[in-house]
Amino acid sequence: MITKDEVEHVGWLCRIEINDAEAEEYAVKLSSVLDYFGQLDEVDTEGVEPTYHVADIMNVFREDVVTPSLDQKDVLTNTAEEKDGYIKAPRII
Amino acid sequence: MVYENPDGVRIGLEVHVQLNKLNTKLFCGCSTDYHDSEPNTHVCPVCLGLPGALPVINEKAVEYAMKIGLALGCDIVEQTQFHRKNYYYPDLPKGFQTTQYDFPIAGEGKVVIEGEDGERDIGITRAHMEEDPGRLQHMGSIDKSKGTLINYNRSGMTLIEIVSEPDMRSPKEARRYLDKLRSILDYLDVFNGDLEGAMRVDANVSVFMGERVEVKNISSFKGAERALLYEIMRQKNQIRRGGEITLETRHFDEARGVTLSMRTKETENDYRYFPEPDLMPMRVADRVPAVAATLPELPDAKRNRFLEEYDMTDMHAKALTSDQDIADFYEAVAQNENIDSKDAAVWVADIFKGEWNYRDLAIHGRTNDPVTPPYSWVKLSGANRKDPTITSSIGSDDLIYIIGSVNNGEISDNSGIEVIRIILDEGGSANEVIDAKGLRKVEDDIVATAVSETIAENEAAVQDYLGGAEKSLNFLVGQVMKKTKGRADARQARELLVAALKS
Numbered sequence: 001m002i003t004k005d006e007v008e009h010v011g012w013l014c015r016i017e018i019n020d021a022e023a024e025e026y027a028v029k030l031s032s033v034l035d036y037f038g039q040l041d042e043v044d045t046e047g048v049e050p051t052y053h054v055a056d057i058m059n060v061f062r063e064d065v066v067t068p069s070l071d072q073k074d075v076l077t078n079t080a081e082e083k084d085g086y087i088k089a090p091r092i093i
Numbered sequence: 094m095v096y097e098n099p100d101g102v103r104i105g106l107e108v109h110v111q112l113n114k115l116n117t118k119l120f121c122g123c124s125t126d127y128h129d130s131e132p133n134t135h136v137c138p139v140c141l142g143l144p145g146a147l148p149v150i151n152e153k154a155v156e157y158a159m160k161i162g163l164a165l166g167c168d169i170v171e172q173t174q175f176h177r178k179n180y181y182y183p184d185l186p187k188g189f190q191t192t193q194y195d196f197p198i199a200g201e202g203k204v205v206i207e208g209e210d211g212e213r214d215i216g217i218t219r220a221h222m223e224e225d226p227g228r229l230q231h232m233g234s235i236d237k238s239k240g241t242l243i244n245y246n247r248s249g250m251t252l253i254e255i256v257s258e259p260d261m262r263s264p265k266e267a268r269r270y271l272d273k274l275r276s277i278l279d280y281l282d283v284f285n286g287d288l289e290g291a292m293r294v295d296a297n298v299s300v301f302m303g304e305r306v307e308v309k310n311i312s313s314f315k316g317a318e319r320a321l322l323y324e325i326m327r328q329k330n331q332i333r334r335g336g337e338i339t340l341e342t343r344h345f346d347e348a349r350g351v352t353l354s355m356r357t358k359e360t361e362n363d364y365r366y367f368p369e370p371d372l373m374p375m376r377v378a379d380r381v382p383a384v385a386a387t388l389p390e391l392p393d394a395k396r397n398r399f400l401e402e403y404d405m406t407d408m409h410a411k412a413l414t415s416d417q418d419i420a421d422f423y424e425a426v427a428q429n430e431n432i433d434s435k436d437a438a439v440w441v442a443d444i445f446k447g448e449w450n451y452r453d454l455a456i457h458g459r460t461n462d463p464v465t466p467p468y469s470w471v472k473l474s475g476a477n478r479k480d481p482t483i484t485s486s487i488g489s490d491d492l493i494y495i496i497g498s499v500n501n502g503e504i505s506d507n508s509g510i511e512v513i514r515i516i517l518d519e520g521g522s523a524n525e526v527i528d529a530k531g532l533r534k535v536e537d538d539i540v541a542t543a544v545s546e547t548i549a550e551n552e553a554a555v556q557d558y559l560g561g562a563e564k565s566l567n568f569l570v571g572q573v574m575k576k577t578k579g580r581a582d583a584r585q586a587r588e589l590l591v592a593a594l595k596s
Contacts, residue, residue, distance in 0.1 A: 060373040061152035067122030085132040086242035
């Protein structure tokens with residue numbers, strides 16, 4: 001069972017504000033999700049190699065050749081605030 | 094003498110090396126040449142973390158990472174892959190950093206340093222690949238800042254993080270490790286260490302086998318030494334006052350030379366590492382032989398070869414091999430048949446290198462002949478680290494000419510040094526400088542000195558000549574010629590003798 005504290009901690013890690021009522025609700029919902037995944041633990045995986053990737057492909061590379069970057073004005077299109085070509089964010093400590 | 098390490102200091106370093114010699118970033122084709130550019134001009138959907146953008150691994154970056162791993166004596170892993178390290182910070186536009194976790198490309202290795210009590214192995218735990226975050230700039234001072242400006246040009250640059258074992262026992266050993274690492278990386282030609290942010294250091298330090306403290310934000314090797322000195326003193330004082338050292342991350346304030354406690358960060362679990370689904374795993378083991386074949390002779394091997402092949406002290410061998418360009422320059426000088434290898438070592442390691450470093454020159458170019466070593470000619474070009482408009486260049490042929498001129502007495506030792514200085518400051522070849530500055534005037538002085546010495550040493554012949562025996566003059570001229578090893582002009586010697594004897 002996931003606790004309210006754990007929900008709040010996960011919320012903090014994602015920088016999402018979660019109020020008390022939400023924390024209680026999510027604790028229940030997240031627990032049921034985890035329980036569902038818990039069923040996977042019942043499968044015997046003895047001697048089975050871990051799957052790191054679902055596609056059975058290796059070594060997908062590109063050459064070290066420059067391709068054009070975006071225009072600065074396009075880069076800044078979606079920013080709430082900008083200054084001298086920089087994206088402006090609230091003060092960060 | 095064995096170093097006792099009285100405070101039980103243990104230092105481990107995490108060094109981030111930016112592979113700025115690649116043309117493009119780690120996962121996209123954006124150019125790495127952003128250092129003098131406007132902010133946010135070297136970015137694309139991939140390095141901005143825009144939805145739907147798909148990263149593709151730069152093959153050359155993998156090759157460089159393997160090169161570094163091999164040069165540090167690391168085992169290259171059979172199969173490797175990227176992970177997502179999740180944390181929210183505005184320098185990471187995706188909300189996670191693409192890095193490596195349980196399968197780093199390079200495993201255990203070592204670096205040999207000159208320790209407190211002789212040579213010492215510093216263990217390498219691992220070296221892995223990851224992407225560089227963007228750059229944050231505070232508006233005004235950090236505590237009164239009105240906001241943060243973000244420049245993503247650096248976002249997605251290839252970093253290699255080299256993690257050492259806590260094998261260093263003093264800030265001095267840490268500095269030596271960093272210098273050695275830099276030297277090896279320079280040899281590999283995978284990065285330009287003079288570019289801003291090319292090598293960044295985090296340090297883990299503990300005393301008396303206590304908890305370790307991580308010190309971040311160290312921006313230079315000198316800074317690393319200072320930060321460690323401060324942090325060791327702080328920990329010792331804390332223990333002396335009965336306090337305890339707790340596991341924490343501290344921030345090095347370069348201006349004040351102190352470390353400050355930082356807000357507690359995420360712990361390892363909080364990063365929720367998981368395999369990066371957008372990037373395929375890499376099988377690299379079969380590429381090792383091909384990459385190994387591209388490794389140059391590394392500093393330690395070169396030093397040993399210099400000691401075997403040339404006549405020089407171990408100190409000179411170290412000084413000459415810490416930089417590959419200097420080493421090649423030396424060899425081009427020493428291989429000249431008229432130059433003694435020991436002389437060449439003194440001139441290149443002590444005099445030339447001293448003048449070069451005094452001018453704070455970074456080698457930014459070289460030409461050599463032939464195309465592959467051994468080189469018979471090497472020319473080094475450098476630019477001042479603070480003011481790149483100040484440039485210098487000097488060829489191995491200049492040094493050969495200078496050493497030759499000193500050895501046959503045409504110019505004095507001091508003039509030889511002066512010629513190096515003038516070439517570096519004003520340009521020109523050694524021959525031109527010696528002529529232009531009239532340094533060869535010494536030639537006449539040598540003849541004049543030889544004349545007066547001859548007169549003083551051959552009183553009988555002098556008396557004979559003054560008594561009218563003209564033949565005695567021939568004898569005296571012969572003596573002058575002998576003293577000047579035949580370089581004096583016989584007629585000039587005769588005139589000088591006559592003038593001196595008649596006065």
